Amino acid sequence: MTATEPEAEVRELTYLGAFNEALFQLMREDEDIFIAGEDVGLTGGVFGSFAGLIDEFGERRCVDTPISEQAIVGLGIGAAVSGLRPIVDLMFMDFILVAMDQIANQAAKLKYMFGGNATLPLTITTNGGAGVSAAAQHSQSLEAMLCHVPGLKVVMPSSPADLKGLLVACVREDNPTILVKNKRMFGKRGPVPEALYEIPLGVGNVVREGTDVTVVAYGRMVPESEKAAERLAEEGVSCEIVDPRTVQPLDTDLLVASARKTNRVVVVHEAVRFGGLGAEIAAQIQEEAFDYLDAPVARIAAPFSPIPFSPGLERHYVPNAKRISEGILETLGRPVPGA
Amino acid sequence: MEPTVDILKDLHYRMLRIRLFEEAAGRLFEGNKMPGFLHLYVGQEAVAAGVCVAMRDDDQVSSTHRGHGHLVAKGGDLNKMMAELMGKADGYCNGKGGSMHICDLDLNMLGANGIVGGGTPIAVGAGFANKYKGNDTVSVAFFGDGSTNIGAFHEAINMAAALRLPVLFVCENNEYGEYTRRDKVMAINDVVDRAAGYGIPGVIVDGMDAVAVYEAAVEGLARARRGEGPTFIEAKTYRYYNHHGVQTLGMKYRTDEEVDAWKAKDCIEGFERRVTEAGLISADELAAVRVELEAEVEAAVEFGENSPLPEVSTLLTDVYTEVSR
Numbered sequence: 001m002t003a004t005e006p007e008a009e010v011r012e013l014t015y016l017g018a019f020n021e022a023l024f025q026l027m028r029e030d031e032d033i034f035i036a037g038e039d040v041g042l043t044g045g046v047f048g049s050f051a052g053l054i055d056e057f058g059e060r061r062c063v064d065t066p067i068s069e070q071a072i073v074g075l076g077i078g079a080a081v082s083g084l085r086p087i088v089d090l091m092f093m094d095f096i097l098v099a100m101d102q103i104a105n106q107a108a109k110l111k112y113m114f115g116g117n118a119t120l121p122l123t124i125t126t127n128g129g130a131g132v133s134a135a136a137q138h139s140q141s142l143e144a145m146l147c148h149v150p151g152l153k154v155v156m157p158s159s160p161a162d163l164k165g166l167l168v169a170c171v172r173e174d175n176p177t178i179l180v181k182n183k184r185m186f187g188k189r190g191p192v193p194e195a196l197y198e199i200p201l202g203v204g205n206v207v208r209e210g211t212d213v214t215v216v217a218y219g220r221m222v223p224e225s226e227k228a229a230e231r232l233a234e235e236g237v238s239c240e241i242v243d244p245r246t247v248q249p250l251d252t253d254l255l256v257a258s259a260r261k262t263n264r265v266v267v268v269h270e271a272v273r274f275g276g277l278g279a280e281i282a283a284q285i286q287e288e289a290f291d292y293l294d295a296p297v298a299r300i301a302a303p304f305s306p307i308p309f310s311p312g313l314e315r316h317y318v319p320n321a322k323r324i325s326e327g328i329l330e331t332l333g334r335p336v337p338g339a
Numbered sequence: 340m341e342p343t344v345d346i347l348k349d350l351h352y353r354m355l356r357i358r359l360f361e362e363a364a365g366r367l368f369e370g371n372k373m374p375g376f377l378h379l380y381v382g383q384e385a386v387a388a389g390v391c392v393a394m395r396d397d398d399q400v401s402s403t404h405r406g407h408g409h410l411v412a413k414g415g416d417l418n419k420m421m422a423e424l425m426g427k428a429d430g431y432c433n434g435k436g437g438s439m440h441i442c443d444l445d446l447n448m449l450g451a452n453g454i455v456g457g458g459t460p461i462a463v464g465a466g467f468a469n470k471y472k473g474n475d476t477v478s479v480a481f482f483g484d485g486s487t488n489i490g491a492f493h494e495a496i497n498m499a500a501a502l503r504l505p506v507l508f509v510c511e512n513n514e515y516g517e518y519t520r521r522d523k524v525m526a527i528n529d530v531v532d533r534a535a536g537y538g539i540p541g542v543i544v545d546g547m548d549a550v551a552v553y554e555a556a557v558e559g560l561a562r563a564r565r566g567e568g569p570t571f572i573e574a575k576t577y578r579y580y581n582h583h584g585v586q587t588l589g590m591k592y593r594t595d596e597e598v599d600a601w602k603a604k605d606c607i608e609g610f611e612r613r614v615t616e617a618g619l620i621s622a623d624e625l626a627a628v629r630v631e632l633e634a635e636v637e638a639a640v641e642f643g644e645n646s647p648l649p650e651v652s653t654l655l656t657d658v659y660t661e662v663s664r
Binding site: 034068069070071072073074075076079082086101106110112116118150153174 | 399
C-alpha cells in the first residue's frame with residue numbers, strides 16, 4: 001500500500017499528533033515494534049511525541065532508557081538483528097553524534113560487511129532544526145553527515161501527512177532509517193488521513209507546480225519556501241517547489257525533471273551551506289540537466305558557524321521566506337528589493 | 340558445575356579447533372596469502388571454548404576484532420571462515436567482511452567487530468530482544484580489557500544492568516590493549532572491580548583453564564536465564580601473538596620472559612596433561628582428535644585457496660535490503 005485511500009477520513013492533526021497516531025497504529029499492528037529512548041515511556045517524550053503509548057502498550061514496549069545514546073542505538077541494532085522492529089529515539093539530532101559509531105560503523109554497514117546475511121529493520125527518530133533558541137548543541141541539521149554513509153536512509157518530513165506516511169514506511173522498512181522531525185513544526189496543523197498509510201522512501205513530491213524556477217526544499221524549508229512562492233506569485237513569478245522528502249535515497253529523477261522544465265534551480269536547507277545537501281543536489285542537477293540550465297544552481301542555506309542562542313542572532317542564521325525570495329529573484333536575474 | 344567427561348572432550352575439541360585454525364591462518368598471513376589485518380586468538384582459547392560449551396545453540400554471541408575464536412567455538416564452518424579471511428567468494432561474508440567482520444547469524448554469532456567496544460551494545464540489544472520475546476535465551480558479550488575503557492561499553496553494561504537483561508559479560512583480560520600494558524591505562528588491578536559499579540556480580544577466573552571458565556559461565560548463564568540479570572566474568576588470559584600479525588617475541592612492549600611464562604600455562608597443553616593424568620581421556624583419544632582437526636583445517640585452507648575472488652558484480656550488492664512490497 002503506498003497511496004492514501006481516497007475514501008479514508010482526513011482530519012486536521014498537528015505534526016506531532018500525526019507522528020503519535022502513526023505509532024499507535026503501527027504498534028497495534030505489529031507486536032515486534034517497540035520504542036526505546038530517553039523519557040519516551042512514562043513521560044511520553046520530552047516533546048510529547050510518544051504521549052499515551054505506555055498506557056496502551058506498557059513498559060515492555062515503551063522503554064525508558066539511561067541517557068546513553070550509543071547503547072540506545074546498540075539496543076536497537078541487537079534487537080533488530082534478533083527479529084524485532086525497534087524504534088529508538090534520540091532526543092535531539094545533535095545527539096546522533098554521540099551515537100555515531102553505532103549508527104555509521106555498525107547499523108549502516110552490518111548487512112554489507114556480513115555479505116548480506118543480516119536484516120536490520122531499525123528506525124531511529126530524532127528532532128532537528130533551529131529557531132527555538134536551543135543554541136549550538138540542540139539545533140543542528142546534520143543530514144548531510146548521515147547521507148554520506150552508505151547503508152542509511154534519511155527522512156525529513158515537511159508536513160503532518162508526510163510525517164505519518166513516512167514514519168510508517170521507515171518502521172516497515174528492512175533497513176536502518178533515520179527520521180528527522182523539525183522542532184519548529186511540532187504544532188503545525190495539516191490534513192492527515194486517519195487510516196494507516198505509507199509514503200514510499202525515495203519518492204519526492206511536487207508541493208507546488210510552477211514554470212519559472214524550481215525550489216528544492218525539505219523539512220521546514222518547504223513551508224518557508226511556500227511562503228516565498230506566495231509572495232513572488234504576486235510579482236508574477238511562478239515557483240515550482242519540489243520536496244524530495246527522503247534525502248537518502250534522493251529522488252534525483254524528480255528534481256532533474258523539474259530542473260529541465262523550469263531551467264532554474266534554487267536549493268534551500270537549514271543546514272550550513274558548505275558540504276550540505278545543496279552541494280550534492282546542485283552537482284546532480286548539473287550532471288543530468290546542464291544543457292537545460294539558464295543560471296547556476298543557487299543554494300540558500302545557513303552560514304558556516306555554530307548556531308547562536310540569542311533570537312537576535314538566530315533569526316539571521318536560519319533561512320526564511322525573505323531570504324528564499326531574494327535567492328529566487330537573483331537566480332531569475334530580477335532586481336532584489338532593498339539590494 | 341563439575342564437567343562430565345563429554346564436556347571435557349568438548350572443551351578440548353573446541354580449544355584445539357581454534358588453535359589449529361589460527362595457526363594455519365597465521366601461516367597463510369605470513370605467506371602473504373591473507374590480505375588485511377589478522378588479530379589472532381591463540382593463547383586465549385580456553386575462554387571462548389569454556390563459555391561456548393556452557394552456552395546453548397540459541398544463545399547469541401557478540402565478538403571483537405579478535406573474533407575468530409568465538410566463531411570457531413560457536414561451531415563455525417572452517418571452510419567458510421578460511422575463505423572469508425582470504426577475501427574469497429565462498430567466505431562467510433562473500434569476501435566483504437574479512438577477519439574483523441566474520442559472522443554466522445545462523446549460529447547466533449552476531450559478528451566480530453572492528454570497533455573496540457562496538458559489539459557490546461549489540462549484545463545488549465540481543466539480550467533485550469530475548470527478554471522481550473519472553474524466551475530464556477541469553478546473549479554473551481565477549482570483549483577485551485581495553486574495551487572497558489570506552490564509553491560504549493559503559494553505556495551498554497549499565498543499561499543491561501538497569502533493565503535486568505539476560506546478558507553475560509565476558510572480559511578477556513589479556514593484559515594488553517594493542518601494544519600498551521593494561522596497568523598503564525587502568526588504575527585498578529582487576530577489571531572485574533568495575534562490575535560493582537553497575538550493581539552486578541563479578542567473578543575472576545583463570546582464563547587459561549577451560550574448566551574454570553566453563554564453570555563460571557554455567558553459573559552466569561543460569562543466573563541470566565532465571566531473570567536475575569547480567570554477570571561479569573573476568574578471564575585472565577594472554578595472547579601469544581602480537582596485537583596484529585604473527586610476531587611473538589622481541590617486542591618493546593612486553594618481554595620474551597613474560598610471553599614464555601604464559602606459554603608455560605598453555606590452556607591446551609595443561610588441559611591435556613590434567614585429563615590424561617586423571618585418566619579421564621586417553622592420550623590416544625586426544626591424539627586422534629588432533630589428527631581429525633588437522634585434516635579439517637588443512638581442507639579449509641585448500642577450500643579457501645580454491646575459492647574464487649568475489650565477482651566484481653557483487654561490489655554494490657547488499658548495501659541495502661531490497662524492498663519488495
